[in-house]
Amino acid sequence: MQRLLDTVERGRRTMAVVSPYDRATLVASASALKDGIVEPILIGEERRIRESAQTYGIETSGMEIVDSKDEKIIEDACDLYNWNRVHFIMKGMVGTGYFFHIVLEPRFKIRTERILSHVGVFEIPQTKRIFLMSDAGINxxxxxxxxxxxxxNAVEAARWLGIGLVRVGMLAAVEKVNLPAMPATLDAFLMKKYAETGYFGACEIDGPFAFDNAVDPECAGTKGIGGKVAGQANVLIVPNIETGNAIWKSITCLQKKEAAGVVLGGACPIVVPSRSDDHLTKLASIKLACLLMG
Amino acid sequence: MQRLLDTVERGRRTMAVVSPYDRATLVASASALKDGIVEPILIGEERRIRESAQTYGIETSGMEIVDSKDEKIIEDACDLYNWNRVHFIMKGMVGTGYFFHIVLEPRFKIRTERILSHVGVFEIPQTKRIFLMSDAGINxxxxxxxxxxxxxNAVEAARWLGIGLVRVGMLAAVEKVNLPAMPATLDAFLMKKYAETGYFGACEIDGPFAFDNAVDPECAGTKGIGGKVAGQANVLIVPNIETGNAIWKSITCLQKKEAAGVVLGGACPIVVPSRSDDHLTKLASIKLACLLMG
Known part of the structure; x- marks a missing residue:
C-alpha cells in the first residue's frame, strides 16, 4: 500500500483545501507540500486558519491562503478549479452534503454525466493484496x-493505479441469484452480463460473491467456486453502504491498516475524508488523488 | 471462545441430525458424542449414512440411526422433538428453505410466536472479546x-451465555439518524427508545453505530461517542444480511477465528450450519445450542 502511494510523482499538482481548520487536514496539507507532492492552497477564514496552525504547531509559510468565508469558501475553491489554478479539491471542516451541493453546481465544471462515487483503497493483511472498494461513502x-x-469509476481507478488485470467481485451474502429476497444477487449477475458487452473495457466482472469467496482463493476453492474473479478480486463492489462501512472499519480501525479514499465521477478527484480519518489517511488520500490523475 | 464453549455440561442432551451425509456433519456428531456433550440420532437413508461414514472413516456404532427418506427425514426429526426424544435439531445435507418449510409446520411444536433469527457467536481478535451478532443468516x-x-432472541442468547451486562449496538454506517436515506439509522434510534420501556429486560441498547464505534473503545473515544454501549457492545445487530455476512466471513475465513451459530426463536435452538462450515464450526454450533438451553 505504502509502495503504491509512494509512486506518486513529485511537484506536479495543486490542490484547493476547503476550510482547513482541523489538525489532520492542516498536517496532511503541510506534509504533502513538504514531501513535494502537491502545492496546497488553503481557503477559509484566514485568521482562523492561522490560529489553528499556531495551536497545532504547523508551518503554513509555504502555503498560499485565500481569505474567504461561508459558502464563498467552496465557491472560491471551485473557481480556482475553473481557472485551472488547482488540479483537485479537498474538503476540510465543512458538511459533506453542503459541500457537494455547491461543488456540483453546473457553473463549476466539476460535475460530469457520471454520478459521484467513493473509491477506497486498502490492503487486507491476511491476503497481502491491495483492494479497491466502492461505495462505502456516497451511494x-x-x-x-x-x-x-x-x-x-472503480475500474478506471484500478487502471490508473496500474493494476494489470482488473477483477471486479460483486458482493452479496451468497453466490446464487436469490429473488425476490436478495436484489443485490441479481444486480451482480446482470453486471457480469453487462460487462460482456465491453462497456467497461478489458476487465473481469463476476458475482454474486460472499466477501470471503471474492478475496480469498482458499475459501473460493473449498466451496468450488470457479471463474477468473473468485478469490482473486482486486475491486469489490458492495451492495450497500453499511456493508462497505463494516469492511472498511474492520480493516482500518480494528486491524490498523492504512487506507485511502477519494470521490470519483467528477471532472477531477475530490478528497472527502471521514471525520474520523487521521492525518496519515488524509495524506494517503491526497496521494491517491494525485495517482488517479495519471 | 473455546473457554466459553467448554462450559457446556456433559451428557445431558439429545439431538436429531437431518440427512447427515457429509463429512463435517458426521465428524461433528461423532465428536459431540465422544466428548459426552450430546447423544445424536442420525436420520436419513441408512445405507447412505453408513456408506458416508465408512468413506470418511467415522465410527457410528454409538449413534442411533433412523432409516428414513425424502421429506419423511425432516418429519421424523420433528416427531422426535414432539415426543421429547430429542432436545434440538441439526440440519445436514438438505436445503435450508425446504428444511424450515417442514420444521415450521404447526403440527410440530417448534414454531412459536417469535420469528426465527440466526445468532452467531465469535471473537474479534483485536478486541479479545466475545460478540453475538444477528442476523447474518436468516433475515x-x-x-x-x-x-x-x-x-x-440475541439478548436472550447473551443471557444464557452468562454475559452480565448485555450491551446491544445497532449497526449502521453512521452515528446519526439520516432520513429518508438510511432507514437503519432510524430503526437503531427507535430500538433504543423501545428498550427504555423495559421490553428486553435489563440491558443497554444504543445506536446507530458504525462497526468500529460499536466494538472498539479507542475508536469510539476518538470520535467522542458516549453512552454505555459505544466501544463496548457485546451484541451487534446488523441492518442487513450482507453486512452480517461480510463481518462474519472477515473474522471466520480471513482471520481464521472460531465461530458458532444457531437459529433461535423456535421452541428449541436449531443448528443450521452454512455449506462452507467445517466440522469444528459445526461442533462449536452444537455446543452453543446446548448452552442456549441452559
Whole structure:
C-alpha cells in the first residue's frame, strides 16, 4: 500500500483545501507540500486558519491562503478549479452534503454525466493484496444503473493505479441469484452480463460473491467456486453502504491498516475524508488523488 | 471462545441430525458424542449414512440411526422433538428453505410466536472479546418489528451465555439518524427508545453505530461517542444480511477465528450450519445450542 502511494510523482499538482481548520487536514496539507507532492492552497477564514496552525504547531509559510468565508469558501475553491489554478479539491471542516451541493453546481465544471462515487483503497493483511472498494461513502443503496457508474469509476481507478488485470467481485451474502429476497444477487449477475458487452473495457466482472469467496482463493476453492474473479478480486463492489462501512472499519480501525479514499465521477478527484480519518489517511488520500490523475 | 464453549455440561442432551451425509456433519456428531456433550440420532437413508461414514472413516456404532427418506427425514426429526426424544435439531445435507418449510409446520411444536433469527457467536481478535451478532443468516433486510424479535432472541442468547451486562449496538454506517436515506439509522434510534420501556429486560441498547464505534473503545473515544454501549457492545445487530455476512466471513475465513451459530426463536435452538462450515464450526454450533438451553 505504502509502495503504491509512494509512486506518486513529485511537484506536479495543486490542490484547493476547503476550510482547513482541523489538525489532520492542516498536517496532511503541510506534509504533502513538504514531501513535494502537491502545492496546497488553503481557503477559509484566514485568521482562523492561522490560529489553528499556531495551536497545532504547523508551518503554513509555504502555503498560499485565500481569505474567504461561508459558502464563498467552496465557491472560491471551485473557481480556482475553473481557472485551472488547482488540479483537485479537498474538503476540510465543512458538511459533506453542503459541500457537494455547491461543488456540483453546473457553473463549476466539476460535475460530469457520471454520478459521484467513493473509491477506497486498502490492503487486507491476511491476503497481502491491495483492494479497491466502492461505495462505502456516497451511494447508500444504489440501483443497477447507479452501480454501472460505480463500477466504471472503480475500474478506471484500478487502471490508473496500474493494476494489470482488473477483477471486479460483486458482493452479496451468497453466490446464487436469490429473488425476490436478495436484489443485490441479481444486480451482480446482470453486471457480469453487462460487462460482456465491453462497456467497461478489458476487465473481469463476476458475482454474486460472499466477501470471503471474492478475496480469498482458499475459501473460493473449498466451496468450488470457479471463474477468473473468485478469490482473486482486486475491486469489490458492495451492495450497500453499511456493508462497505463494516469492511472498511474492520480493516482500518480494528486491524490498523492504512487506507485511502477519494470521490470519483467528477471532472477531477475530490478528497472527502471521514471525520474520523487521521492525518496519515488524509495524506494517503491526497496521494491517491494525485495517482488517479495519471 | 473455546473457554466459553467448554462450559457446556456433559451428557445431558439429545439431538436429531437431518440427512447427515457429509463429512463435517458426521465428524461433528461423532465428536459431540465422544466428548459426552450430546447423544445424536442420525436420520436419513441408512445405507447412505453408513456408506458416508465408512468413506470418511467415522465410527457410528454409538449413534442411533433412523432409516428414513425424502421429506419423511425432516418429519421424523420433528416427531422426535414432539415426543421429547430429542432436545434440538441439526440440519445436514438438505436445503435450508425446504428444511424450515417442514420444521415450521404447526403440527410440530417448534414454531412459536417469535420469528426465527440466526445468532452467531465469535471473537474479534483485536478486541479479545466475545460478540453475538444477528442476523447474518436468516433475515435479509428486516423491518423494525422483525428487528424487535431479532434483538429479543440475541439478548436472550447473551443471557444464557452468562454475559452480565448485555450491551446491544445497532449497526449502521453512521452515528446519526439520516432520513429518508438510511432507514437503519432510524430503526437503531427507535430500538433504543423501545428498550427504555423495559421490553428486553435489563440491558443497554444504543445506536446507530458504525462497526468500529460499536466494538472498539479507542475508536469510539476518538470520535467522542458516549453512552454505555459505544466501544463496548457485546451484541451487534446488523441492518442487513450482507453486512452480517461480510463481518462474519472477515473474522471466520480471513482471520481464521472460531465461530458458532444457531437459529433461535423456535421452541428449541436449531443448528443450521452454512455449506462452507467445517466440522469444528459445526461442533462449536452444537455446543452453543446446548448452552442456549441452559
Amino acid at each position: 447508500i443503496l444504489p440501483n443497477f444503473s447507479r452501480k454501472i457508474h460505480i463500477v466504471a | 435479509i433486510l428486516p423491518n423494525f418489528s422483525r428487528k424487535i424479535h431479532i434483538v429479543a
